[in-house]
Amino acid sequence: MSWSDRAEAPATPTRVTIANVADRAGVSPTTVSHVLSGKRVVNATTREVVMEAIRELGYRPNHVARNLRTRQSHMIAIVVPDITNPFYAVLTRGLADAVDSAGYGTYVCNTDGQHERERKFFEDVMDRGVDGIVFASGETVSDITFGPGESSTPIICIGDHLDHPLCDAITPDDEAGSREATAFLTSRGYRRIAMIQGPQRYGSQRTAGFRAAMQAAKHKVAAELMVRGDWTRKGGYQAMRSLMALDSPPDAVFCANDLMAIGALDVAHELELEVPGDVAIMGFDDVDAATIVTPQLTTVRNPAYEAGSTAGDLLLSRLSGRYTGAGRTVVLPCPLVVRGTA
Template identity: 45%
Template sequence: MPPRPRIADVADIAGVSRTTVSHALSGRRPVSDEAKAKVIAAVKELDYRANQLAVNLRLQRTQTIAFVMPDITNPFYPMVARGVQDTIRDAGYQVVVCSTDGDPVREAAFLSDMVSRAVDGLIIDLFRTPAHAVEALVGKHTPAVMLGPMKAPPIGDRVHGDDRVSVAEATRHLLRSGRTRIAFAGGPPGIGPGGIRQSGYEDALLGAGVAVDRKLVISADYTRDGVRVAVEAALADGLDVDGIVCANDLGAIGALDALRAHGRSVPDDVAVIGFDDIDAAALVHPALTTIDNRAYEKGTVCGRLLLQRISGELDGPFRDIIVPGSLVVRDSA
């Protein structure tokens, strides 16, 4: 089994120098038709493909962008990833995905590692690493886009939804149907997107002249089981509730589990609203009313932004792009 052919092998067979092979293949300098033909013949004969490692080192780029996300098994992220990949593929880029489980150690490790691997761009969705720490990890050489509503100072463009507005709208949807004891089930305080979504919930309540009752704010995490347990505990505790706005769909599904376990019917006794509109939202029973988080579109926006930053087509101040969500009314509310 022969080793992979190198450019020198091609040059030997074609009877020209390595330089000429390089120029013939890249077209960056003119090469006579005769030489070009010989090079192409040699390439075909050897099945030569350039070693990208060498190209990367010389050019200091990798045609790779990294996507650092909290959880690859949360369907929102694969959908974003697909949007990213569909957008950058034609430009010759690949995407490497890094699932951190929201662990700050792993978040930092991935970020640092990707930078030293010289990825050309980063898409970052962090749970527990504060913005100022990101700056130290990533530096200023690598274009980055922050996915989600991370607080300033950003080190790159941001693309996010108008979560606060969307959740307010969802909450008003419940208020309009006459609900008055509306709870919010989110993640741990200050972690992930729950905080800003909770603000939207409070906006709507206050706008309707309803006081925010601390007992109605349930803090859990963003998993099905976590929210199920938290809601069950609240119900067992005698919580008086006729609607639950959840920080994400997985959590909302957990809330459905809990309500079913306590014999409450949805939406008659308690209405439930999620966030994300993952595929499963339409599958559960009753089908989940939720907010479409536009995962695929966000992916394409991130991809385009990065491509533009890399090419220099876009520079100057960081942009802040909002991909608005929209309420999808199904059966649960």
């Protein structure tokens, strides 16, 4: 039992602090701090003695104490609706990769799109003293309390919800992507094109792109062909059901996201409809699952990873002081990905 042995080891009774190191090395805590931070020159031999003491004692600086003094946590928070959603998982990964090398860790909050939780997490992470916040939660956050001098913690918004001149924003170009996708549909000769939108109030850019392309192609958009889903596969399924139950069903359906498109595809399979022969289906996001369905989903790529890593870069540029200006907005292109469903 090697582990029970350990229990009897001459364990350090209490955590070793910078003062212990200083004692051991015969210098002051100040000096130890300086050899660690390099903010002030330390005699080479002194430094060696200190390093030796650190090694012998196995000293590791207490980040909490450090954070208190320096007022930075080297931690950045990301607020998403649901990490389980592959889009946000990838986004989170992009962010984590971008900030990791600069020594920042990532703290994740799932809001389930609930405004209440968004607010709660916002306050929570502020109190925790994170150095930056990335908001990717679908709900609007424009009314979150940015107290005047509340703090200068940089905030990045992904999506187009928060309109605040001091905060950077990253917006995938949903409108252009949807426009292109819809134009692709019209150019292929589809006549009755439906759209499964997101829930009321959200994803309006995608709807706008759809309408713009329809108008450009001089197609009328019939009211009964504009239905809504709740972003989920099941929601897409139900919406598609209602669409196909119409007296004159659509010959193409543009869905505001892939999950709903997959739900729509479920309906097509159930009804034994040929895709895209009987009905074409397009999605938006290009999640992994888009290449798993048969036929593979024609969709619009939503650059999740890039959005996350760009968010990280913008954050770092502010945290390092390289940039201090007003809020920037970077818009990311959403290219069309043609596969088998349209």
